[in-house]
Amino acid sequence: MTSGVAIVGVAQTCYEAAKDHLAYNELVYEVVAKLLRETGVKMADIHSQITASQDMFDGKTISSMSVNEVVGGYLKSEAKVAADGLQAALYGAARILSGSFEYTLITAHAKESESRRPAVTVSMFDPFTQRPLGLHDAISSGLQAERYLHVSGVTEENMAELSRRRHLDAKKNPLAQRAGDFTTKQILESPQMAGPLREMMVSPSSDGACAVLLASAERASAFGKRAVWITGTGNCTDAYWTERDLAEARALELAAAKAYKAAGIRNPAKELDVAEISARCAFEEPMYADALQLFDGDPRAWIRQSAKGEGIAVNPSGGAITGNPTSVAGLTRLAEAYLQVSGQAGEHQVAGARTALAHAADGICGQGHTVVVLRGNSGN
């Protein structure tokens, strides 16, 4: 039995509004081929694959079947997660810890451009009491944003400040979709969506894929600094969106507590070097950072600090707000956290990053949360 699970390589596509030139299988093959090339691992040595995708976005049930071939899953143990790819990584880690597999390949993909988001996301909602009134995820996010702003005191200007910073940081990430030196005025004047949310405060529709290779301690030893250890994980699901306080993320607090305990982290704000948080909308970031104990006190003070690039590095990649597809966003956070603690993040490298956190949110208004803590083999 292995003594731990490591990430030994990651691969991402660039994220784009519409990858019209690529079919699903070609999109996923791009990241799988890149991952094998960069790690030098042969598909013949990988016997476990877990894919993450959404049937409704893919437009087919059992949507993993269309990518099984390109993830090398023929006559092997393939399983699909209909949630964020970060949950797929948790399952993958469990498979390795069971002693049954030495490697597990995790992939997540989505092409949001091929469907109509409102038509897809309406299917998340309760068919008896909510769908008949007409809604989709932009509406539920708008309602949640209004609630969070009301309770926390965070303002539209604060959301614009944070959004401006993330889009600016995304300029250093060559894979980012919507990057640029926007002004808070431009963000505040972008088209209104629902509630206080403007277009530039919400992730744009996105196409892309991400792959992560997990390995047992025995296999990871050959990868030196490129092996990064999973030191803590946590996953927690809360009540349905209309049956909890949308101004807080209790499930995330509990998921994080579990991950921190396993990782031996007592003061996350001090001990973490980087946090990659899945925030599709600007208001989610302070709410989730709060639940992750990245700051104590007034979220407005933290936003002002983080927008200046001070304090713990949050979403140095730009984050999901700049455009990552559903199901992929959380696995992208893991890939980015891996790049940081292995010193491979290039232009957006956080100097000396050794311990990092990756987070994924699932469901309506963040009903479920997953947290993974990583530790690199040495500083960089």
Added chain:
Amino acid sequence: MAKTDEVIRVPFLMKMEYRYALGAYASRFFQELKDHGRLFGIRCPECERVYIPPRPVCGICFVETGEWVPVSDEGVLVGATVVRLPFIDPMTGERRPVPYGMGIIRLDGASTAMYHFVDETDDAKLKVGRRVKARIRANRKGNMRDIECFELVD
């Protein structure tokens, strides 16, 4: 509180629209079918299997496929059935008249099989192992219906 014995149902109509990108491999396959009425497969350089429809990777060897090779418009039925269940045609939304013949066809020169209509509704004739030939339309649009159907040839 009043009790009800009535079974209540809530209707919900879902209209799902998709625009699937064909990608490089399927695009070239359909372009060739449209322009020249020819069917192409792609060969795995390792095991030499010829895949139809063409794809980027051989799922068995996990190596990238390479050479595009023409396959015959004739082949053999590896599976066949006369369909008698009422069925809504996904392309037209109309009910398709029954009975009609369907088959899984392995074209000569291909290692994998394809699914298509077979112009035969006699159970005694529509049998596994029978030889078939594609009836390709004169007016082609670059999709699966460019093959009208297969017909028994032996």
